[in-house]
Amino acid sequence: MPPLAGGPHADLDRRDCAEAVSETKKTDADVTTAPDERDILLRVEGLQKHFPIRKGVLQRQVGAVKAVDGIDFEVRKGETLGVVGESGCGKSTMGRVITRLQEPTGGSIHFEGQDITRLNAAGMRPLRRDIQMIFQDPYGSLNPRHTIGGIVSAPFRLQGVEPEGGVKREVQRLLELVGLSPEHYNRYPHEFSGGQRQRIGIARALALKPKLVVADEPVSALDVSIQAQVVNLMDDLQEELGLTYVIIAHDLSVVRHVSDRIAVMYLGKIVELADRTSLYEAPMHPYTKALMSAVPVPDPKRRGAKSERILLRGDVPSPISPPSGCRFHTRCWKATEICKTTEPQLVELRPGQRVACHHPENFADQAPQDTVLLSVAKEAAELVAEEVRAESAKTSAAVAAVAAGSAEETGAEAAGKTADTAEKPEAEVAADVEATGAKTGPGAKTAPAAPLKTGEATTEPETERQDPTDK
Numbered sequence: 001m002p003p004l005a006g007g008p009h010a011d012l013d014r015r016d017c018a019e020a021v022s023e024t025k026k027t028d029a030d031v032t033t034a035p036d037e038r039d040i041l042l043r044v045e046g047l048q049k050h051f052p053i054r055k056g057v058l059q060r061q062v063g064a065v066k067a068v069d070g071i072d073f074e075v076r077k078g079e080t081l082g083v084v085g086e087s088g089c090g091k092s093t094m095g096r097v098i099t100r101l102q103e104p105t106g107g108s109i110h111f112e113g114q115d116i117t118r119l120n121a122a123g124m125r126p127l128r129r130d131i132q133m134i135f136q137d138p139y140g141s142l143n144p145r146h147t148i149g150g151i152v153s154a155p156f157r158l159q160g161v162e163p164e165g166g167v168k169r170e171v172q173r174l175l176e177l178v179g180l181s182p183e184h185y186n187r188y189p190h191e192f193s194g195g196q197r198q199r200i201g202i203a204r205a206l207a208l209k210p211k212l213v214v215a216d217e218p219v220s221a222l223d224v225s226i227q228a229q230v231v232n233l234m235d236d237l238q239e240e241l242g243l244t245y246v247i248i249a250h251d252l253s254v255v256r257h258v259s260d261r262i263a264v265m266y267l268g269k270i271v272e273l274a275d276r277t278s279l280y281e282a283p284m285h286p287y288t289k290a291l292m293s294a295v296p297v298p299d300p301k302r303r304g305a306k307s308e309r310i311l312l313r314g315d316v317p318s319p320i321s322p323p324s325g326c327r328f329h330t331r332c333w334k335a336t337e338i339c340k341t342t343e344p345q346l347v348e349l350r351p352g353q354r355v356a357c358h359h360p361e362n363f364a365d366q367a368p369q370d371t372v373l374l375s376v377a378k379e380a381a382e383l384v385a386e387e388v389r390a391e392s393a394k395t396s397a398a399v400a401a402v403a404a405g406s407a408e409e410t411g412a413e414a415a416g417k418t419a420d421t422a423e424k425p426e427a428e429v430a431a432d433v434e435a436t437g438a439k440t441g442p443g444a445k446t447a448p449a450a451p452l453k454t455g456e457a458t459t460e461p462e463t464e465r466q467d468p469t470d471k
C-alpha cells in the first residue's frame, strides 16, 4: 500500500478532512436511519435516460431504449453506494447521467441541494471539479500519446486551475498519493500495467479534489490479484480525502466489501436499495438473492457442503420493450399474476431497506391473495452445486481479504514495476470529464449465467402457491 498517512503528500490540501474522515466510516445505524437533508450529497428523483431509436430517411423516432427508467436514490456524504446488476441493466448510463456526461431525459438530479438536471456546459463547469468519474477500462481511458504528467494535469488545464507550487509538483504529489513514483511524470501509458493505469486514472479523477467520485467498474478489467490493491487504494483515499463514492459493478463480489449501501438495478429500475448488512443477511428481492447466490463466501468449514446457487434462466429482456408489471417477472421463480400486471413500487419494508417486489424474500408477502404461480416461474431458475461457485471464489476471496484489512500491499505493482507489454490501446477515450460519453456503449461483461429449478431456490415455503400446470 502507498504510505497514505504522512509522507510527501501529507501536506495535501485536505478538504474538511477531519470532518470528512469521521463521515467516511459509517456504522449500520448511520445507514439504516433516514439521513438529514444536509447529509445528502446527491439526490436523484424519477431519473430517466431513454435513447431514441430512429428509422427511415426522415429519421423518425420509432421507439426508445429505456436504459434508465425512473429511479430514485440519494448518496450521502462520505458513503460508498454500490450499484450492481447484470450487463445492460443501465448502471453505466446511470453513472454517466448523474455526472452529467449524458443528458437525462426525465427526472431530476440535485447536487448539494442545487438542481443540476438542466445545467448547460457553462453551468456545469464549476461542478466538474466536484464530480468526477473513474472509467472501467484503464487501457482505453488514457490517451496513449500523452505522458502521465499530461494526462493527470489535464483537469487543471481544463478548469484553468493553477495549483499552489505549480502543476508539475501537484501532479507528482498525486502520483505519490496513488502509490506511483513521481518520476513516472514523463512516461507514457503503455509503459504501465493495468493496475498502474487505473491508479493513473484515479490520480486524474482526484486532481481537483472532488466531492463525489463515480467509479464505473473500476477493477473489473484488472487481474484478480490487482483488483484487491486498487479497491484498497480507493478505500484508503476515501478516508484520507473524505470522498463519496458511487461504485458500479456487475456483480457483488467487489461492492459487497466496500459499500455502505447497495442499490440493485434490473432493466433500468432499482429493485432493492439497502445497507450492506441487511442486503447480505436478508435480501428481499428475488433478483438480489440470485445475484448474491452467485458470489461464494470463502469459508473452508463449508467446503464440500451443498449450498444453493441460483442461476437465472435467460438473458435480461430488451430495454426497448421491457416486460409489463414487474420487469423481473419473466425470470422470477415467485412470479404470480400480479407481477405481470402491476408494477411494484420501491417501498421501505424495513428501516433502510427499500424493495420493489410483490412477493419479497425474508418478509411478509405483499400480495398474499395472489397465490397462483405463473407457468414461467416453474422454470425460472435452477440450483447448482457448490463446485460451480468456485469460478468467482478467487475474486471474492481477494477482495474479502482487503476488507478484513489483511491484504498486504506488496508495493511491487505500485512501486513502478512497468509492464513489458507495449501494446497501445486504439481507443482514445477522452482524458477529461468534459469529453462527454467517454464510454459510448455497453461493456462486454458477462451476465451471470441464467436458469433454475423453482421452489428449491427459495428459502421461504411456497406451500400456499400453486402452479397452474399442477391443477
Ligand SMILES: Nc1ncnc2c1ncn2[C@@H]1O[C@H](COP(=O)(O)OP(=O)(O)OP(=O)(O)O)[C@@H](O)[C@H]1O
Pocket: 051, 065, 066, 067, 085, 086, 087, 088, 089, 090, 091, 092, 093, 094, 250, 319, 440, 441, 442, 443, 444, 445
Ligand atoms: N448511447 C447509447 N445509445 C443507445 N443505447 C444505449 C446507449 N448506451 C447504452 N445503451 C443501451 O442502454 C442499455 C443499458 O446500457 P448500460 O451500458 O447503461 O448498461 P450496464 O448495466 O452498464 O451494462 P454494462 O455493464 O454491460 O455496461 C443497454 O441496452 C445499452 O445497449
